[in-house]
Amino acid sequence: VEWLLGSTGAFAAFVADAEGLPLANRLAPESYVAATAALGRVHRELGRFVESPPEGGTILELHGGNCLQLVWVDTSAGKLVAGLVLAAPLGRELVPSIRRALRLAVETKEGAHGPPEAQ
Numbered sequence: 001v002e003w004l005l006g007s008t009g010a011f012a013a014f015v016a017d018a019e020g021l022p023l024a025n026r027l028a029p030e031s032y033v034a035a036t037a038a039l040g041r042v043h044r045e046l047g048r049f050v051e052s053p054p055e056g057g058t059i060l061e062l063h064g065g066n067c068l069q070l071v072w073v074d075t076s077a078g079k080l081v082a083g084l085v086l087a088a089p090l091g092r093e094l095v096p097s098i099r100r101a102l103r104l105a106v107e108t109k110e111g112a113h114g115p116p117e118a119q
Contacts, residue, residue, distance in 0.1 A: 001014065001026045004082060004101075008094060009086065009087070010086050012026060012027035012028035012032075012084070013027075013082070014032070015102065016036045016083065017079075018037065018040055018078060018079045018081075020035065020038070021033075033083065039060075039070060040081065043056055043072065055073060057069065057072060057095060058070040066085055066087055067086055067088065068086075069089055071099060073098075075106040080102060080106070082098050
């Protein structure tokens with residue numbers, strides 16, 4: 001999460017699982033984190049009608065002119081989402097870096113402690 005803040009200029013950042021449960025959070029309202037579960041379901045449903053990449057992303061306009069950008073990431077621990085509160089959406093060049101960083105963080109944690117099911 002610290003890397004997300006420093007690399008993107010985000011005001012707040014979090015990582016959550018597919019159920020909208022926070023894994024890490026820095027300054028983001030809990031309601032934004034919880035909303036990711038519903039947004040993930042909508043994203044999957046829209047994928048039936050609109051061609052999009054399997055991981056994909058979502059950008060929501062927030063009151064006050066900021067946005068909430070969600071980057072969905074398939075990891076060995078399941079689908080996760082990186083959420084960022086920003087003044088403007090990120091350029092497409094940063095999104096692959098966010099995915100790589102989150103995958104690396106999951107792999108490093110699993111390598112240090114074993115797979116989640118072994119804990």
